[in-house]
Amino acid sequence: MTRAASPPGAASLEQPAPAGKNTTGTARIAGVGTATSEQSYSQAEVLDLFAITDPKVRSVFLNSAIERRFLAVPPRGADGTPRAEAQGELLAKHKRLALDMGARAVRACLADSGLDLADIDYLCCVTTTGFLTPGLSAHLMRAMGMRSGTSRVDVVGMGCNAGLNALNATAGWAVANPGKVAVMLCTEACSAAYVIDSTLRTAVVNSLFGDGAAAVALVADPPDAAHGPPVVAPDPGSPRILGFASHLISEAIDAMRYDWDDGQGKFSFYLDPNVPYVVGANAEQVVDRLLGAAGLRRSDVRHWLVHSGGKKVIDAVRINLGLTRHDVRHTTGVLRDYGNLSSSSFLFSYERLLTERAARPGDHGVLMTMGPGSTIETALVQW
Template sequence: MYSAPARILSVGTSLPQNRYTQKEILELFHVENPIVRRIFQASHIEGRHLYLPEPDENGVPNESQSQLLSKHRKGAMELGRAAVEKALDRSGLKASEIDMLCCISSSGFMLPGLTAMFVRHFGFRTDCHRMDLLGMGCNAGLNGLNPVTAWARANPGKTAMMVCCEINSALYVFDNKVGTGVVNSLFGDGCAAVVIRAQVQDSPLLLPEILFFSSHLIPETWRAMSYHWSEEHGKFYFNLDRDVPYVLGAHADQPIAKLLAPFGLQIRDVSHWIVHSGGKKVLDALKYTLGITAHDIRHTVSLLRDCGNLGSGSFLFAYERLLKEGKVKAGDYGVMMTMGPGSTIETALLKW
């Protein structure tokens, strides 16, 4: 056993200033395909915060791959700073007091990575331990939280921070295809930061302990969510298979069972579900397989409605909404769950 459990001290999130309703996006870029318009206007997403360009002379977005990489870097710096500052303020810390920094992103590529940029500009120490996690997709937040938690346990009293930055508007193509429309209707931009430390519960706040992680990979569906290079558009694009929600839903009970079993728990013992906002069909499939209700995932549902799919940091946005609700009690168990490429399901067990 560890001398002190790893706990979540605080979380901070940020979004671009500009928010667009789905209808506004359709009108801004003159989308005429009736099927795509119906997808955009589905009731489960009302609007998204995005870094959108002005339409070109043909009334469509037209950004080169170079411009998109620049957008990702600038957006991650802007939103990253805001999320980091919020998380630090809520934990009463300064950037110079962070001993380990992990940054996660799948919506752009940088070398050096975001951790080096954040150290340079945000006041983190130059001897801060760093880790950049790239290209794992929407599940990556829990893939990162696992080693960050292990680092905190191995270094009790020292403080780690994980930052998920996704500028999804920096990864797109624009055409009249239905598949393209599905992807372009779903994702939003956002950044989330979380502070972790191994310590005893000596705070008047309820700080959840991170107990355990469980992963599940479905390798036969490895292409279901994947990046590709488009020769036609001269940029990368994201492919999303239509069967993804059902594949993820059908396997969700397996990592959950492995997560809960070591503690003698069952699904009915879980008070709080903190789930990635992957889309309505994904959430419906999870509800069916796990036997949980819309109320159980209300924070994820409202996040999807307000912001769309925010990628790797979306579960931290949902966690923040749970905390703001103010209904967590000592002794409660919570499950974090993210899903993404691979196809992958990641889970973590919390106890307040």
């Protein structure tokens, strides 16, 4: 099989090749690994920790379909409650957490793939919860002792959808370098992106996000043309990435955004209340475009791994796509146990699917992420 060339932004999908010829190869997901920050809290524990008594705010937290989240709470002040952290402290927290979680996720991914640190040829790091120069990839390479010749790229500030944007680029690198190992890491220290105040605007955000990191290793099937032996031969049982499709909802560009809060002296994330309905209303067209390019229908898809954006977002996507609650069980389970993990959420769901051992050879799966832009990103995989 070979992957036909597609115009920029279009889904890139496999097309039949001449018998016995594989001219470009296909990227496969060789392994996955996840990590979180150290301490988890129930929603009630978070409310009590920050001494939040407003009944409206408490209702937002307690009706979120989230039971626990991993968070790195601020140091306690003189009154015993966590004190406000300045923007500089939050950036330092982001660096510390993102590197720690990221390194552990990469190691878990390599162990799952049967690979070593020295096997990594390309590293793509994704984060939205802080900013570093040099980028997180450079800091991670030094901290983990990666080879200095490893190619790297950083995807910063794209939001919850960014994992699939980066997976697209990483898969492209893997196909262009068959047999070599490409690792994509999403590491989100959401504890470093909080503003603590009494408004409902921040209550929605503060009730939702948690700390988490996830990494995947990709290796492309070597083409038939002989260019020397591949560095790593991919496991034929791992899912192939068949293509991608994107959809930018430009009229909702301000629905999810970071604003600078002069009163707080830090960035504050904003979520428009209509986000679930906007995302839900646009989910069908991008999914149908993804599947249509492969000659598939929604009924042909056995596995749906949707970003754990929040209860209303998941419900809106599920209803608009005609999915069952069972179809999104991994998504709702990740939301329940971790909250919204931003760009890494869908890989936590993917890991749960693998643990369940429900995927069979020939099964198709759709990965879907949603985030600022407003954007819906999708990918089609096959076991």
